[in-house]
Amino acid sequence: MTPAETAPPAPPELADLRAAALQGARPPARDGLVVCENLVRIFRTGPAGRPGGVEVQALQGLDLVVAEGxxxxxxxxxxxxxxxLLSILAGLDRPSAGTARVAGTDLAALGRRARTEYRRRTVGVVRQQTGRNLLPYLTARENVQLPLGYAGLARAKRPPRAAELLDLLGIGRLAHRRPAELSGGEQQRVAIAVALANEPRLLLADEPTGELDTATAAEIFAALREANRELGVTVLVVTHDALVSEQVRRTVRIRDGRTSTEVLRRRADEGERAGSHGLVGQEYAVLDRVGRLQLPREFTERLALRDRVRLLLEADHIGVWPDQTEGEGTEG
Ligand SMILES: Nc1ncnc2c1ncn2[C@@H]1O[C@H](COP(=O)(O)OP(=O)(O)OP(=O)(O)O)[C@@H](O)[C@H]1O
Structure with missing residues (x-):
């Protein structure tokens, strides 16, 4: 046998990507794949420069770092x-002030061409309305092949690549069906495959389960976790559904345009207070660069904390008490 005959067949590109993700071969972003610092977005409505216009501060100094993977x-x-936030990270909108960086790209400074390139190569987006993610007259396989064509993949390589992505998302057997012949959950999984086709480093999903029942929504999260694990793609999901924190390890809450609290879930056996349950959640407040902290409303209401609180620095924590000096004139 010649060496050429003994050599294994060239692996499909998706397998390469998977191997690279597993070995961490992609150069990791140094300070986070996504870095938002003091991000501000102001919308002005009404006639420009004329009275009667209204300003809406949609983002009011948001800080967020998302690690690669x-x-x-x-x-x-x-x-x-x-x-x-999602529109800015998708390269569809610009911040009014502050920093938004994805994979080292400063999204505030992008020109038109670079912005198109960023959208084509760095991010993939899944939207809430299942119907808007797919072309109705194409089959699932053809829908996935379309962005592969835009990305310049050779025609012959597109069908196997599309099949592999659909397999990864558990819908390989439905590749020949058109969207109308698929359930909402199946359509969303095709949409995830479409969004992953250009090998994005960041997958953004806007309420991807908004139109689905709870069981189907859990399946979509399982598919997102699979893509995250197998391909190493970083996934950011935005949703109003607080129950989502049961589906992911880290949940960040936005309140009034800023990040306020986080819930981190870890396996019970990872922590010292290991119980018999699979996952435990721990709520954190987000401390910004200048030391500001937003306490969860339930905490402040329970202890009637308002206006001013008493702080005490201990060896390993900070105590926060209601201000009991009210009306006394001096602090005791
Ligand atoms: N193009 C726009 N022009 C004016 N105001 C806007 C625009 N887009 C968003 N806003 C306002 O900015 C604020 C934040 O809107 P955004 O859509 O980001 O919120 P959201 O958390 O995604 O809400 P929802 O869950 O309802 O989609 C809202 O007060 C909204 O009315």
């Missing part, structure tokens, strides 16, 4: 700024 949920009530 993380799967993170950003939660917040309606109007808290989630979609605004």
């Amino acid at each position: 993380e799967l993170l949920a950003v939660v917040g009530s309606s109007g808290s700024g989630k979609s605004t």
